[in-house]
Amino acid sequence: ETGVTQTPRHLVMGMTNKKSLKCEQHLGHNAMYWYKQSAKKPLELMFVYNFKEQTENNSVPSRFSPECPNSSHLFLHLHTLQPEDSALYLCASSQDPGRRNYGYTFGSGTRLTVV
Amino acid sequence: GENVEQHPSTLSVQEGDSAVIKCTYSDSASNYFPWYKQELGKRPQLIIDIRSNVGEKKDQRIAVTLNKTAKHFSLHITETQPEDSAVYFCAASKGSTLGRLYFGRGTQLTVWP
Numbered sequence: 389e390t391g392v393t394q395t396p397r398h399l400v401m402g403m404t405n406k407k408s409l410k411c412e413q414h415l416g417h418n419a420m421y422w423y424k425q426s427a428k429k430p431l432e433l434m435f436v437y438n439f440k441e442q443t444e445n446n447s448v449p450s451r452f453s454p455e456c457p458n459s460s461h462l463f464l465h466l467h468t469l470q471p472e473d474s475a476l477y478l479c480a481s482s483q484d485p486g487r488r489n490y491g492y493t494f495g496s497g498t499r500l501t502v503v
Numbered sequence: 504g505e506n507v508e509q510h511p512s513t514l515s516v517q518e519g520d521s522a523v524i525k526c527t528y529s530d531s532a533s534n535y536f537p538w539y540k541q542e543l544g545k546r547p548q549l550i551i552d553i554r555s556n557v558g559e560k561k562d563q564r565i566a567v568t569l570n571k572t573a574k575h576f577s578l579h580i581t582e583t584q585p586e587d588s589a590v591y592f593c594a595a596s597k598g599s600t601l602g603r604l605y606f607g608r609g610t611q612l613t614v615w616p
Contacts, residue, residue: 429608430592430606430607430608430609431547431592431606431609433603436603444603478546478547482604491537491549491552492537492539492547492549492604493549494539494546494547494548495546496545496546497546
């Protein structure tokens with residue numbers, strides 16, 4: 389593992405279901421991110437959290453709801469999703485750039501299939 | 504915001520040949536440029552990065568060059584091997600935006616044995 393752990397690795401859910409994705413980092417990083425990766429598309433930033441505070445919401449539909457209870461944990465709550473939401477959801481973390489360490493560490497992702 | 508363009512989208516080379524992937528960025532304030540490699544079914548992993556005070560950086564078979572004036576940077580892989588086959592992403596960051604990375608669309612590199 390890289391220090392960023394995502395669960396579950398795979399998830400199949402119906403359009404009326406409610407589920408949550410979890411991300412946990414043990415690197416002491418201050419920032420955490422959710423990205424969506426669809427086939428043949430670029431990495432799409434969804435949400436950014438710095439020191440537990442949401443600093444960016446990249447026009448994400450309200451059926452995706454993030455939660456960051458502390459700087460080590462990040463959740464993505466899902467409800468009434470659409471089939472086009474099927475994708476790989478990647479969590480990443482990074483340290484405060486004031487320390488001049490900007491690189492991301494990615495989790496292994498959750499492969500989500502909406503049926 | 505920043506806009507990162509990456510080319511080509513696909514690249515096929517013979518084992519032993521060199522591969523070059525190019526990226527351009529729009530915001531002259533960007534000062535950190537990492538490259539990520541994502542193998543099939545795996546997470547993106549940082550392979551090399553460069554900061555704006557450096558023009559070139561090399562790590563074994565991988566090198567990155569940066570031209571701040573032209574706002575472009577490139578990844579060079581020499582003596583390619585089949586295990587280099589993956590999707591490569593470039594990214595740019597401005598330190599003032601708390602580490603936010605702006606990614607290119609990715610390049611699918613295939614190295615044929």
